[in-house]
Amino acid sequence: MTIPQTTSSPPAPQPRVSRRTFLKGSAAATVAIGVAALPSAIAAVEQPVPGTSSGPLRKGKVIDCHAHLTHHSRATWKADDRKLIEAADKLGIDQLCCSTLTPRWPATLDGFRECNQWTADGMQMFTGRVLGYCYVNPGYGREAMEEIRRYVGDHGFIGIKLYNEYTCTEPVVFPIVELAIELGVPILHHASHSHYFVEDQPRLTDGGHLAELARRYPEAMLICAHISGGGDWEWTIKALRHAPNVLLDTSGSVTDADTVDMAVDVVGVDRLVFGCDSSMTAGVGKIRGANLGIQDKEKILGENMMKLLRRRKS
């Protein structure tokens, strides 16, 4: 599908959360970082961001590690995707790591293929703003692997998105993890831990499963999705304490006080990555509200994710 290329400049002046406000009244660092030796996909990650106050090659970029473009079965998808970028503009978010998910699960082969094409289209439409995750259902084995090679290798996607088709400790997932290691890209894995059986997600992954997978593959870069929308976040944080290669994504609609603070206390600030998962003001507000210094917030808001993305191997 071809989508006309447009700029992503924000429209007329609107209320906006300044970077200064984002970091709670403190001046943001603007130290340049070099990109000369970075692989091309990472260089793309670090392209100038039109319409935002943040420069291209400096610390302080805000990256939403968990975002979604709209499935095209929704009549308003174009406007909805545009609204996502406008919301990012308002909130001072420079880049959004997006996947497009199928409306029903388990995803079919055709289903995730068209989603990934739409994500690629979105990357073109919102150049420099949208970074792509390749979404696959691991049950499709060879075809899923080919899809990842195609989109990560040829289209510059920055990682892999796995949902709830399989629990991450099931062997069918392992080849995907091994491919992610080979390519040097992260896996953002849907996760939740509730103290009851979640009937509509029987193969739901939780922080404990991700810790087990991380022990099996210590070289893998795993991201546990939405600690603030994944059930008992205190359980999740504790379950991941001893899994150093699992990062915790702060996204989700829940704004419980202490979430980010406890995560920093238990797993360390280097293992948190900022996300919204479409709960935009919740995502931003949680980081702003956390009782952390500016440098720590800068890490969560973008530096930690940048560090992951620089580990890409091709």
Place this chain on the structure above:
Amino acid sequence: MIVDVNAYLGHFAFRRLRHNTAAALLALMDSMKIDKAVVSSAGAITYRNAQAGNEEVAAEIRDHRDRLIPLAVVNPFYAGWQDDLKACHEEFGMAGLRLYPKWHNYSLSSPCCQELVNAAAERGLVISIPIRVEDNRERSWLLNVPDVPLEEIVELVKAHPKARFILLNGIGYTGCPLGRKDNGLPSNYAIELSRLSAVLANELGQLIANLGAERVMFGTGMPFNYPDPALVKLEVLDTSEPEKEKIRSQNAIAWLRL
């Protein structure tokens, strides 16, 4: 000025709360530039005798009446609630009620609850109803307390046109009569914004368009919640400054007679 109509003091049974004493909450409010907060007992949500929580709150805020406005948690199925209501209003000077129909296991349409609502209305007390206390997905293994269905709120506001309701911690109002324009309902309820979207679906903007800024109030849910997400909503809200001022404080001041 900023008035937060959705704040709490004390302990919650299932999770540690910080900033849950008057001193700590005030310090948090200072750091957020929130001038006043409407507080009730978090402990009373699970106490059998909710009045014990009201007494704790009354003692806690005694020296801070200028900034902390207390509300009473009353369970209309518990013995002596009429005495508790009288004490909360007349002795403790509480400005209204917080009702927890699902946590306290009663129906908003039950005769006991209707009696309580009528009694509160006669006293000029506002009635705030948290649609939820916390996200149901993180609930303890001990219990499963659903959100208050908005349809039940519709019937409540219809049945009590003289009472005044403030709805807290809710979402999805535009999907039911409560958030629709010309909905035929009395304008006896206001909606607090802590869970409303302010971008993307922008339910906050839709409610202002449909009901008027006079019917929307600022609230955070602190110390259950970080206060910042609610403040961010105000910052990005695309409406006039006079309307924002109504939401920030003027509506709460008028409804609570502060």
